[in-house]
Amino acid sequence: MVDNHRAASSDSQAVHRRAEQLDALDAILPFDRRDQLAALLTDDDVATLKHLAQEGMGENTLRALASDLGYLEAWCRLATGSPLPWPAPEALLLKFVAHHLWDPVKRTEDAAHGMPADVEAGLRAERLLRADGPHAPGTVRRRLTSWSILTRWRGFTGAFGAPSLKSALRLAVKASNRPRQRKSKKAVTLDILTKLLQACAGDRLVDVRDRALLLTAFASGGRRRSEVAALRVEDLADEEPVRGNPADENSPPLPCLSIRLGRTKTTTSDDDEHVLLIGRPVTALKRWLAEAQIKDGPVFRRIDQWGNVDRRALTPQSINLILKARCEQAALDPALFSAHGLRSGYLTEAANRGIPLPEAMQQSLHKSVTQAASYHNNAERKNGRAARLIV
Numbered sequence: 001m002v003d004n005h006r007a008a009s010s011d012s013q014a015v016h017r018r019a020e021q022l023d024a025l026d027a028i029l030p031f032d033r034r035d036q037l038a039a040l041l042t043d044d045d046v047a048t049l050k051h052l053a054q055e056g057m058g059e060n061t062l063r064a065l066a067s068d069l070g071y072l073e074a075w076c077r078l079a080t081g082s083p084l085p086w087p088a089p090e091a092l093l094l095k096f097v098a099h100h101l102w103d104p105v106k107r108t109e110d111a112a113h114g115m116p117a118d119v120e121a122g123l124r125a126e127r128l129l130r131a132d133g134p135h136a137p138g139t140v141r142r143r144l145t146s147w148s149i150l151t152r153w154r155g156f157t158g159a160f161g162a163p164s165l166k167s168a169l170r171l172a173v174k175a176s177n178r179p180r181q182r183k184s185k186k187a188v189t190l191d192i193l194t195k196l197l198q199a200c201a202g203d204r205l206v207d208v209r210d211r212a213l214l215l216t217a218f219a220s221g222g223r224r225r226s227e228v229a230a231l232r233v234e235d236l237a238d239e240e241p242v243r244g245n246p247a248d249e250n251s252p253p254l255p256c257l258s259i260r261l262g263r264t265k266t267t268t269s270d271d272d273e274h275v276l277l278i279g280r281p282v283t284a285l286k287r288w289l290a291e292a293q294i295k296d297g298p299v300f301r302r303i304d305q306w307g308n309v310d311r312r313a314l315t316p317q318s319i320n321l322i323l324k325a326r327c328e329q330a331a332l333d334p335a336l337f338s339a340h341g342l343r344s345g346y347l348t349e350a351a352n353r354g355i356p357l358p359e360a361m362q363q364s365l366h367k368s369v370t371q372a373a374s375y376h377n378n379a380e381r382k383n384g385r386a387a388r389l390i391v
Contacts (some may be wrong), residue, residue: 013037018090036126040084042069048153068146071128075099078122087156088147093165096144098133101172137173143167183383188323188345189352193218205291206303210322212288213300214342215281217319220259221363223275224348225316227261227341231299233289235260242278255282261365275363 041049048104049066057065076084079095081301102114111117114134123129144160159165190197193214200210214233217223237260241253257277277285287300298313314322323342324334343364350360 004336030233037070038067040073041066042073043087044068044154045073048150052153058358059180060299063226064142065146065150068143069150071123072096072143072147073121074126074128075119078119086154087151087158090159090162090164092145093144093159093162094168096169097140097165097172100140101137101169102134104133107324123240137169140171141336184343187348188218188337188341189349190345192332192337192341192345195330195332196323196326199326205307208288209289209300209303210326212281212284213322214326215284216259216277217339219279219281219347220275221276221360221365223261224343225319228300228319230318230337231259233294233296233299235291236285236299236300248376254279255286257282257285273348275365275367 013187026225049062049069052062052065073084075096076082076092081101082090083169085092099115099119106113119130148158148160151160186192197211198205200214213228217225217228238257239256239258242256243249243251244254245251255278258274259277285299288294292309294301294302294309297311300314300319302310302312302314302318320339323337323339325335327334346364347357347360347366351357
């Protein structure tokens with residue numbers, strides 16, 4: 001009994017120590033997951049993350065690596081009873097694929113096919129698994145990539161290029177037959193955005209924040225939720241006012257603000273990319289900063305139930321939850337919308353207004369014409385004549 005008590009005490013102290021070490025990465029790792037990550041990760045895991053941060057790895061990349069590492073550690077303990085080995089043997093990589101990409105039809109015939117029930121239950125208990133059915137192939141590939149990156153940074157060579165793994169992935173993706181889902185089932189176009197803004201039309205500080213957040217995210221080209229969460233006051237710069245209608249010299253001037261994005265998902269800090277805000281979004285953003293008395297640091301922050309503004313930035317997941325909460329208040333189905341709907345909605349709205357795709361991409365900063373066109377062209381088709389030959 002005494003030995004068990006000492007072991008539990010030692011484990012608790014180790015978790016607390018890791019939590020304190022993760023505090024040093026509070027600008028990168030989501031604070032609301034700090035304790036969970038401290039329990040899932042090992043001391044070596046935390047040391048690796050701190051090393052990557054010191055090496056200048058991008059915040060979004062490091063955040064994704066930490067999240068994937070936490071998941072991998074939890075899965076490995078449940079599936080094998082042991083922490084994640086470094087380097088991972090080829091058999092463990094194949095087991096990971098088998099547990100996450102499986103044939104739904106075969107599962108109905110053989111309950112042992114796919115992820116074992118006890119492993120699935122454990123991941124759900126940790127709130128690491130929510131979806132039913134096989135994982136999205138893209139998620140599995142991303143976690144394998146993270147696993148490979150972390151293996152290399154630890155000085156090992158893994159079996160991630162093994163022919164057996166490539167073959168298993170190819171066959172498993174085909175068997176799982178999971179159709180690709182859009183990140184947001186519906187785009188947040190201007191009509192939807194108007195309803196969301198009406199849902200936060202009050203004068204409470206949280207309403208002022210959410211209006212500024214929604215307008216800024218949409219009007220700046222449909223910024224990703226990670227980019228909105230990472231936005232800092234130091235990234236904002238006032239520009240000379242611009243005319244509402246550039247072709248009309250008598251058009252009233254509108255406030256203009258530039259946003260420096262720095263390193264994002266598709267850019268690096270050397271790109272020095274920036275986008276513009278003009279008009280109402282600028283007014284909403286400046287009102288939020290003034291009323292929240294924010295002069296430096298994160299732009300969009302938590303607000304507690306008493307109306308106090310936290311020094312910490314909102315997490316990307318918090319931004320997603322804010323949008324869904326406002327959808328519910330606007331009598332919209334939250335399951336149909338996510339924060340990514342602001343990004344797809346911007347390009348859809350641009351197409352609806354006849355704005356050429358290259359011009360829209362200057363603001364959205366999409367690097368892939370194919371991806372941007374998937375939103376833009378769909379709206380153009382609906383407005384075009386090709387589908388109206390027989391009506």
